[in-house]
Every structure is written in structure tokens, then in C-alpha cells.
Amino acid sequence: MLPLDTKAKLTNWGHAPLLKVADLAEMAVGRFPFERMALDLRSIGQKSAATAELVGLPWAGFIANQDAQLPSGRPGVVLDDRAGIVRPGDVIELQPLRSRVLVRYRRGDASNVLFATEQCNSYCMMCSQPPHDVDDAWRIEQMCELVKLIDADTPSLAISGGEPTLLGAGLNRVIGHCADRLPATPLHVLTNGRRFSAHGYAATFEAAHPALSWGVPLYGDHFCLHDYVVQSSGAFAETIKGLYALHQAGQRIEIRVVLVKPTVERLQELVRYLYRNLPFVEHVALMGIEPTGFAKAHYDDIWIDPADMADALEAAVEFLAARSMAVSLFNLPLCALSRSLWPFARQSISNWKRDYLPPCEGCLVRERCAGFFSWTTDAWTSRAIRTITHHEEGVSCEKH
């Protein structure tokens, strides 16, 4: 796991903007104005290359290992970063008060996220990002700024929260910025979908971005179960209506099912419900719990060992796959899954929060195993974890 922030010494900064970390290659491309870039002196190698001419350009500031390397009088960031947390191409936010640098965008990473808001209209039992009722509308502007500094060839981008649709028209603005600056980058918005039940809102996203899709969770085939898991009366009806409104507006939809115990108990009924009522969804993701946030407080209510849901998972995946509904398994270690499910398992955990356990050392399939969230503890670890040591049937089957 590679953290997303690090300690830093910040000098001569008037305000704290978002900065593109630039090396000489970045400068040559010329996509971003000097005023938005911080020259990463660490990338230049011998000091001699940082000529006065180069330093004299109107950079927003400079990044270096030591004070002494910084051009005097100019804004500077001194990092203690042996791990390589901040690298050229990244976009960083400076937090002078905390003396920290946050990586808001990491070049080349497939799991960059625009964090939309801390607010939410649900209160899910297993929420990994517990919501806060704060006014953080400033994030809209920051996301728009961030989008301007993101590489055009970024493989994918997500918008998450909190609940992004609480931004209302602000979400349209952010997506519009992505359409202008990153039209080729698949954009996936994680939303509970409830807001789309409001008349006309879904339609405002028609043709909003060429590669836009929505990831919407559904935890049950009836309102009692879903409303209980998301701890909100009426949520199921709103989400279902929202899904139809999104479909009506020509949007692409993924259904995300976090495998909490009460949902696993009706998993077969849930996938049947999806097929019968929402056959237009593009993808169904069945996801292991992220053991942080509220999840920790509800261990007894939500935890079920993946080893104990093997039959349910197999039946659900087989049902969907036979009906040409694309299905994937997220956040589940391979050794806890039956072989027939391996082709459906994805390495879904972002690398900055992915870790492996001792049995993973020397495990034959580690390279394509989802592994574990860094904060996984014993209680949240399947009893089925074991090193895959030899070429068992199915191991070499990479295709699917």
C-alpha cells in the first residue's frame, strides 16, 4: 500500500492551490500552464540541469528533497518521501496548516477518485466513508480545478463521496468539465441513485460525457431488506425509481452489491430480481465488505465469511452469467472462492489500500488476487485463506 499523503515543509506559499507535479517531459508536452505546475527538482537528476533559465520560468513553485535545493524566495515544497508518494504527473494539494501534501491524482493509477462530498442521504451499516453533515460545496470548484490538471490519457476516473448527487447541478458541472478535458476517460459515478427518482434530474445527464456510467448499490429484492441495510426508510423505492430514470435517460448502469450477511441470505432472490426487473444493467459487482468506518461497529450483523457464502456466490454468478449479465467479484481473495469463480474475480482494491497477508508470500496467484484492504483484521479475514502453491486445475485459466 502506498499512502496518499505525506509530511512536507511548505515555504512561501500565498495560497494553497492544486499543483501538477512536473518534470522536464511534462514541460515539453506543454499541456498545462507554468502557473499550475510545480517543478519537481528531484526528477532532474544532477543539479546542473536545473539551469537558471529553467528555474526562471514562471513555475508555481518547486519540489525538492532539501531546503538548500529550492530557488530562494520562490514557493517551495520539501518532502521527506523515500516511498515515492509524490511523483511527476501527480496532482497535489498543499495543506500548509497541517504541513502535509495530499495526492489528489496519481498518474497511471486506475483508481483515481474525485471526492464529491462528505454528505449522504443514506446511512449504510457497512459504510466505509461515514458521512458528515458539513457544507462542503467548495469541493465542486476544487474538483473542476483538479480535472484541469489530470492527464488526458488517464485510464479511468471515479466520482465518489458521500453521495455525489447531493451536489445537484454541481455534479453536472464536474461531469461537464470531465467531458471537456477528459472525453476519452471512462467516468464512473458511485451513487445510491435515490436522487434520480426526482422528476427530471436523471435526464440532465443525457449525453453528459461520452464514457459515463453509474455504480448503484442494491442490497435486497424488497424494501424491508434494502432499507434496513442502508438505514433509510423509502430508500429502496427511490433507488429503484432512480434506476429506471437513469435507464430512460440512456445512462449505463452497474449494480453494486456489498456482501453483507442479510443480503447474502437472499442473494439468489436478489439476482433473480435484477434479471427480471433490471435486465438492462451493464454489470453486476458482488463485493466483499471494506472493514472500516461503520462496518466495524456492525461486525456481528454484517460479517459472513466468504467461505460460508461459497454456494450462494456460485449460484448467483452462474445465474447471471447464463443470462448474459456481466458479473464480477470484487474484494474477495481467490483462495476463499471456489475455482469456478476465479474467472469472475477482479483485482478491485486500489493499490494504495491493498495489502497481502503472510500466506500470500509465495502464493501462486498473488499477482491477480484482490488481496485485502490494508485495515483488514483477523476478525474480517476468511478462515479459508491459504497459499495456492501448485498448479491446481483452473490456475492457469487466465481467460474470461
Add this chain to the structure above:
Amino acid sequence: MKFRGREAFTGSRPYRLLPLRFRRLPWDPSRAFVSSMSGDWLLMEHATLERVIDRVLAADDPVLTDMEARHLIARDIDRSTLAPLLSQYKARKAYLSQGPALHIIVVSLRCHHTCSYCQVSRKPTGASSFDMSEEVANTVVERLFEWPSHTLTVELQGGEPLLHFERVHGLLSRIIERNQREHREIRFVIASTLHDLTDEQVQVLKTYNVQLSTSLDGPEALHNANRPRPERDSHARTLAGIERARATLGPGSVSALTTITRRSLEDPLAIIHEYRRRDFHSISLRPLSPYGFARKTVARTGYSIDEFLAFYRKALEIILSVNHDGYELEEGYASLLLSQLHTPFSHGYVDLRSPTGAGLGAVVYDYDGQVYPSDEARMLAAMGDTSFALGRVEESPRTWLSSPAMRRILDAGVAEALPGCSDCAYVPLCGADPIDHYARQGDPVGHRPTSDFCRKQMGMFDLLLERWELGSDADRRVLEQWALKAPRSTPSDDVSEAG
């Protein structure tokens, strides 16, 4: 905010029944098949259903959960939503969305068979006065493009259309030429015995990507007895035609229908093995219909629907075992009905719709320029009863649709509103066939308890459901596979049973 237990989210209002229908299972009368307005369904104890209806069940009874998820009841209506039910209903009736997509053109009535049950009042091969003229054909092409459907299936049939190949070729090329401007998606099917199919003809069919539909009633003796020619070579000629077509158009280019005569009832095994031997992966076992000449000769070739169902039950067993043997073979009608049971989708078949497919899903253009809503209506006219003639090709589709004939069809064309059907648990999956009922019972509404159409439908649904529910995992897999592969209604997939 505090977390709340499950009981906090169960809603506070009593449940309501949504429109539902049920039928006791013939193989287990203590249980019932319960269906929703849109054809979602559940098998449950009949006694439990009664308790649900009497509202003596506890609110947290698990069966209520299953019933709610299938839109049979609604618990607290403020917290649930009927949107999925409406969406399912719309998906089920998707065949209504674009207007008729199946257009049958009768190129010639000439035929070389003298089948006792012929459905189309064929004429001897030399009688060219029963050919469609070029003028009529050109007008048909004009009308074709006046319909709104983006996807069109054009089916050329006869008599034997290949006896008038010049017209076939003319129609194909004129339609494609006209489509340069129209940009519709067009699929061609020709229904033929394939007896006189030549290599030159096959080359033409290849150019237009034509699918062939033929008749193969079983092994040689049976087929030849059903389809007499003076030379007694009907079977051999059809097989030769199939080979010739496959060699150039590909292995999947020919589909075959099996007409079941009295003689066929005795040997389902021989029929099915003939299909396997001839490399077919689909078979369509269809009973004789009451049209054409069949009604007159019912004593000789006829049999009751119950006899047909008994035959079908045996045939289904054989087909399943062929599949378990590793050879994929589906039965077409079973696939259609199973798709209605096991998928939420609409289908492309015009003879099992509500509102009826006659005139709404299909239009028939006869050789002489008369227009009918279905092949059955055309056959009635050939026997002197023009009750269901829509008009002539010189008139517009608007005129046809507002004809008294169409009105009469529509009055009896919605199964959900027909006596008998309106209470039947299978009605969301079934269809209305007013012309069939008129032909058999003298009245488009018809009388369900004595209707052969209904008897066949109900018998087939019962049988397929029973076989699925009592079947092994392997049986179920085969049956579900048929259901999932069945064509959905994008209207381009519309098919008729002509052949």
C-alpha cells in the same frame, strides 16, 4: 443518528394484493402457480395462498417477501414501488412498439404436392394464373415501406414460391433497391419444399442473405405419405434441397417444421431421430391447424388435442434425452413458451400475442393483391369466407387497419379481456387468436373450455412447468437454455409458422 434493527424498516401499513391469478398444479393440486400482471410467478402452497388472501398471515412471513419481490402483493405501498411491475409489463409487450414487422408475400399458389391437409388450397404446377403479377408485387413493395417498423422480416411463401422464382428474385432485388433510401433492417425468409431448388437459385438467395424454411415431417415413409407426389420422392427431394442450400448458404441456413399428422403420433422417436440424422438442432412439432383443406379431411388425418399432447409429452422426453446425449436439439414451441416462463422479455412470434399479432404484428399480401392480417385469414378467404380480408394492396395500411375486419379482430384480440383467459394464470404469457377461434368455433371471442387453442396452450404450459419443476438439474439446464436462447422481440426476429 442511531442504527435501527430490521423491525424498524418493515413498513407500517397492511399489505395489499396486486392483480394476481393462480392455477392449481395438475401434478400436485396442493400447490398453485401464481402469476402477476406481468407474468412474474411463484409456485406455492395453495393453502398458504388462501391465507395470504384472507390476510391471516403474520406480516413477517417469508412467503410475503417472495410474493412482494414477484409483484404479487405490495407491503406498505408508501415504501415500496410499482415501477418494476410496470417496467416488466412494458418489456413483456415490447412487440407492440413498432407495428407489424412480419410481412408475408404469397408469390404463387402453385404447388406440386397434393397433401391431404394442405393449408393453402394449392393449385397445380402449370396454373400460372395463380402467380403474383409484377404490378401487384411492385405495389406490395411500396406498401411495405409505409409501415413504421425499423426492422422488417419479409417472408415469401406459396404454394411453392420457387415455382415462380422470377417473381421471388424480382421482389428481393426491388426491396433491397428501395431500401437504399429507407435504411431499414430487412431479413428475408422463403418457405419452400426446396424440391426444385437449383444452384443458380441458391446463388441468388446467397446474394440476398435469405433464410429458408422447409417442411420435414419425419423419415421417408412418413414424409412421403404426408406429402404425396406422383413420383413418391418428396422426402428425397427435400433432403437434396436442404443439402444444396446448406452447401452454399451455411449449416444454419435452413430451418424445418414438422407437421404432425395422425400417422406421426405413433412414432415420435423416428421423427426426432430423422432430425438428428439430418443435422438439425431445432425441431418444431406443430399440430394440424383447422384451415385449408384440413377441416374437410379431419376424419382421415385428424386427432384430438389431447392425443397431440400425449404425443408431445413423449416427444419432449426423447428430445431431452437426445440433449443429455450431448446433441443439442431444441423444440421451437417449447422454447417460445419457456421463454415466457423464464425470462422477462417479449418474443418475436406473431401467433401468441395479446393484443393479437394478426394485423398488429403481421400482414399477408396474397398473390392476387388481397391483404390479410394472417395466413389463417387468407385460408379462410380461399374457402370462401372473406370475413377477415383487410383490403387490397392499392389501398393504404391506414385503410386496412380501420377496416371492419380489423375492428372485429381487435374486439376479440386482447386475451386479458376474454372470458376464460381473463382469469387464467397463464394469460400474461399466452395470447389471443381471434381468427383461429372464428375458424374453429365460429366466433372470434370463442369459448375457452371447449377451445382446442386453449387446450393446447394450457396443456403445454402445464407440461413444461411440470417437467421443469420435477426435472433433474440437467433437465432444467436444457429447458432454461432453450428459454434463454429464444429470440426476443426486437421486431426483426418476428417469425411465423408458415411452411
